[in-house]
Amino acid sequence: GxxxxxxxxxxxxxxxxxxxxxxxxxxxxxxxxxxxxxxGNLLPVATVLSIGEQVALALEHAHRQQVVxxxxxxxxxMFDTATQSVxxxxxxxxxxxxSSKTKTGMVLGTPSFMSPEQLAGLHVDGxxxxxxxxxxxxxxxxxxxxxKGDSMAALMYQIANQPAPSVRxxxxxxxxxxxxxxxxxxxxxxxxxxxxxxxxxxxxxxCVGSGEDASMPGAALATTGSVFEATHAFPHASxxxxxxxxxxxxxxxxxGS
Numbered sequence: 696g697x698x699x700x701x702x703x704x705x706x707x708x709x710x711x712x713x714x715x716x717x718x719x720x721x722x723x724x725x726x727x728x729x730x731x732x733x734x735g736n737l738l739p740v741a742t743v744l745s746i747g748e749q750v751a752l753a754l755e756h757a758h759r760q761q762v763v764x765x766x767x768x769x770x771x772x773m774f775d776t777a778t779q780s781v782x783x784x785x786x787x788x789x790x791x792x793x794s795s796k797t798k799t800g801m802v803l804g805t806p807s808f809m810s811p812e813q814l815a816g817l818h819v820d821g822x823x824x825x826x827x828x829x830x831x832x833x834x835x836x837x838x839x840x841x842x843k844g845d846s847m848a849a850l851m852y853q854i855a856n857q858p859a860p861s862v863r864x865x866x867x868x869x870x871x872x873x874x875x876x877x878x879x880x881x882x883x884x885x886x887x888x889x890x891x892x893x894x895x896x897x898x899x900x901x902c903v904g905s906g907e908d909a910s911m912p913g914a915a916l917a918t919t920g921s922v923f924e925a926t927h928a929f930p931h932a933s934x935x936x937x938x939x940x941x942x943x944x945x946x947x948x949x950x951g952s
Contacts (some may be wrong), residue, residue: 698760702753704784723782725775725869730767734838740869741903743835746774748899749781749827755892758821762786767827768808769834806847807840811855811883822885825895829859829880829888837865841881849894858883860861873902 697705708719728746731738738746750772757764764771764786771785806814810826813819833841841859844850859881863874876898882888889895 698757698762698786700753700756701757702781702783703748703786704782723773723775723784724777725773725780728769728772728774728835731774732831732838736788737838738835740836740873742779743832744873744899744903745779746772746781746835747828747832748896748903750783750831750951751825751892751896751899753781753783753892754824754828755896756796757783757786758813758824758892763819763821764824764827765813766805766808767824767891768805772831806850806854807843810885814851814854820885821892822888822890825880825889825892826882826885828895829877833859833862833877833881836862836869839865855883870902875909876902 696709699705704723705721706718707721708717710717730736737743750767754764754767764783766787767783767787771783773784775781803941808827808830810823811866813823830841833839841862842850842853844853857880861874862877863871877894880888880895890899893905899904
């Protein structure tokens with residue numbers, strides 16, 4: 696409720712009535728971005744970059760209020776095609792980063808979009824959200840997640856250890872400048888990523904200004920094989936258990952391609 700920003704859903708009231716907890720929020724036109732993350736139904740590149748810029752600015756505001764979202768993904772971003780406006784929703788697992796009640800060693804979020812440090816149950820800050828935004832932009836541009844595996848262990852190993860591929864390997868029509876932005880957003884180390892939502896937003900705006908095709912959506916892009924894509928909230932796990940999984944490669948038969 697303390698986050699007041701044009702790109703964050705407005706919370707009007709919250710409380711409890713007859714043992715039923717409730718949240719009253721604004722009604723949002725449009726739909727979430729899930730359907731636009733599939734091959735053959737991708738948005739124009741400039742529209743994706745505009746969405747990314749708006750989400751980055753929303754995260755800049757949240758991070759300045761010491762709130763880390765922890766679950767940025769297409770299902771938690773509402774998009775109104777009529778106005779091209781974006782609203783970030785579902786701060787349900789957000790944590791107040793300065794709170795003494797924040798527990799370490801707990802994993803919350805959606806695995807496919809989680810940063811390496813979040814998967815490991817380590818302390819996360821706003822740069823983890825920016826990594827998740829990078830994954831979301833990669834998927835909106837290509838219809839594919841940057842890192843995948845045929846099991847949870849393989850997926851976690853990929854995120855912890857394998858560099859994300861260049862977006863141009865799937866969309867050679869995209870500029871190298873945009874590929875560089877996504878590469879930095881998806882860096883393994885938080886120190887190598889964008890350090891603020893405002894910085895990422897500025898770079899996305901610069902990509903639009905440099906001439907990314909505003910009219911051409913992604914064509915029907917091929918996907919290979921069936922892979923494990925974790926899209927639901929991940930249960931809590933201890934830091935030690937998660938780290939042990941991350942540093943131990945999965946068996947050869949279960950490793951992702």
